[in-house]
Amino acid sequence: MARIRLEHVTKKYGKITALEDVSIDVQDNEFYVIFGPAGAGKTSVLNLIAGIADPEEGNIRFDDTNMNYVEPRERDVAMVFENYALYPHKTVYENIASSMRTKKHRQPETVVDREVKRVAKLMNISELLERRPAQASNGQRQRIALGRALVRNPNVFLMDEPLAHLDAKLRNSMRKELKSMQEAFHTTTIYVTHDYTEAMSLGDRIAVIDQGKICQVGTGNEVYYLPKSEFVAKLFGDCEINILKGQVVEEEGKISIRLPYGQESYLVPEDIRDKLKSADVKQVDIGFRGWAIDYSRNPQEGFIKGSIYTHEPLGNKVELTVSLGDDMIRFIVHVDEKFEIDETVYLRFNMDKGIFFHSETKEYLVRHNEEIMRGGGENG
Numbered sequence: 593m594a595r596i597r598l599e600h601v602t603k604k605y606g607k608i609t610a611l612e613d614v615s616i617d618v619q620d621n622e623f624y625v626i627f628g629p630a631g632a633g634k635t636s637v638l639n640l641i642a643g644i645a646d647p648e649e650g651n652i653r654f655d656d657t658n659m660n661y662v663e664p665r666e667r668d669v670a671m672v673f674e675n676y677a678l679y680p681h682k683t684v685y686e687n688i689a690s691s692m693r694t695k696k697h698r699q700p701e702t703v704v705d706r707e708v709k710r711v712a713k714l715m716n717i718s719e720l721l722e723r724r725p726a727q728a729s730n731g732q733r734q735r736i737a738l739g740r741a742l743v744r745n746p747n748v749f750l751m752d753e754p755l756a757h758l759d760a761k762l763r764n765s766m767r768k769e770l771k772s773m774q775e776a777f778h779t780t781t782i783y784v785t786h787d788y789t790e791a792m793s794l795g796d797r798i799a800v801i802d803q804g805k806i807c808q809v810g811t812g813n814e815v816y817y818l819p820k821s822e823f824v825a826k827l828f829g830d831c832e833i834n835i836l837k838g839q840v841v842e843e844e845g846k847i848s849i850r851l852p853y854g855q856e857s858y859l860v861p862e863d864i865r866d867k868l869k870s871a872d873v874k875q876v877d878i879g880f881r882g883w884a885i886d887y888s889r890n891p892q893e894g895f896i897k898g899s900i901y902t903h904e905p906l907g908n909k910v911e912l913t914v915s916l917g918d919d920m921i922r923f924i925v926h927v928d929e930k931f932e933i934d935e936t937v938y939l940r941f942n943m944d945k946g947i948f949f950h951s952e953t954k955e956y957l958v959r960h961n962e963e964i965m966r967g968g969g970e971n972g
């Protein structure tokens with residue numbers, strides 16, 4: 593196990609810049625998730641750490657050692673990919689044992705036997721040890737591959753979307769296993785995914801990456817509740833966050849927001865008021881997540897009239913799209929709440945729950961109760 597650092601790393605493939613001035617600092621024993629859309633540069637980070645690719649600029653360090661010129665096989669990293677290349681002709685036992693029988697990592701057979709059995713128990717595959725991989729399910733094969741990587745006790749685990757091909761139910765249970773596995777093994781893990789629920793549930797911290805640059809590094813709560821930009825805000829959440837245009841109106845020392853629907857204005861709490869004043873902005877973008885919007889079937893003060901445009905069932909919830917002025921607003925209701933297409937609905941945007949962004953830079957400005965939200969919020 594080790595602390596893993598990239599310092600101002602740039603990686604190019606011909607004319608394509610896959611990573612530009614990327615710095616990350618993964619603590620010893622941390623579960624660090626690299627999250628971003630396709631082509632963002634996630635796999636390139638892993639390849640640089642493994643030594644499969646070399647950077648044009650910058651340093652890669654394991655603890656205090658510069659690894660730039662260290663051969664891949666000397667780096668002692670364990671990689672687990674989506675396609676878990678198991679040896680088909682070997683038993684599960686032999687597959688797991690194989691990583692302790694290589695020239696570099698050779699262990700006495702008594703140790704091999706003890707470790708294989710210990711890991712198999714941990715991964716819940718003890719009863720499969722005498723079978724071949726073809727006689728195991730997809731999820732079991734994934735656990736065998738993880739077990740094979742685990743027995744080596746490497747400097748770092750590098751995992752590239754290892755659960756991507758599993759069905760939703762299995763992915764869910766494997767997520768839990770991965771987390772407890774990491775806690776039991778105390779190994780630094782760098783885990784690549786483009787699935788935000790996976791990032792949130794697994795990562796001690798998440799690095800959000802886009803177009804070869806790090807957009808934000810933070811805990812799940814920080815990237816979800818306090819996103820550094822609208823781009824990051826849009827990547828997290830069941831339904832995409834709604835971004836509304838707001839006009840900042842000042843009357844008698846109080847600040848309120850006027851939305852582009854009607855003349856109603858909404859007072860903001862003090863912490864938001866202070867920030868908007870000091871930033872001296874007249875226009876803001878305000879992000880409202882689907883759960884942060886109040887709705888009513890009857891007209892009420894402060895509620896804006898809209899009509900249901902679509903509804904999409906999501907298990908025990910339904911995602912509704914409501915046409916409001918020129919905008920489409922997405923929000924979530926319980927499945928028992930039956931709404932018909934074109935039905936009238938009234939929405940209220942509670943400024944206490946909005947995330948305020950600069951209307952031009954699209955960077956984060958403020959939200960109510962920042963510190964509470966950093967710790968996970970009051971209401972999900």
Ligand SMILES: Nc1ncnc2c1ncn2[C@@H]1O[C@H](COP(=O)(O)OP(=O)(O)OP(=O)(O)O)[C@@H](O)[C@H]1O
Nearest residue numbers: 605608609610629630631632633634635636637786
């Ligand atoms: N061997 C290569 N040759 C040329 N371009 C490459 C090579 N590997 C990656 N790239 C490019 O570098 C960029 C980053 O790729 P990378 O695979 O790191 O992204 P990613 O975030 O892992 O993407 P995905 O989620 O689709 O796997 C992309 O534009 C990709 O096309």
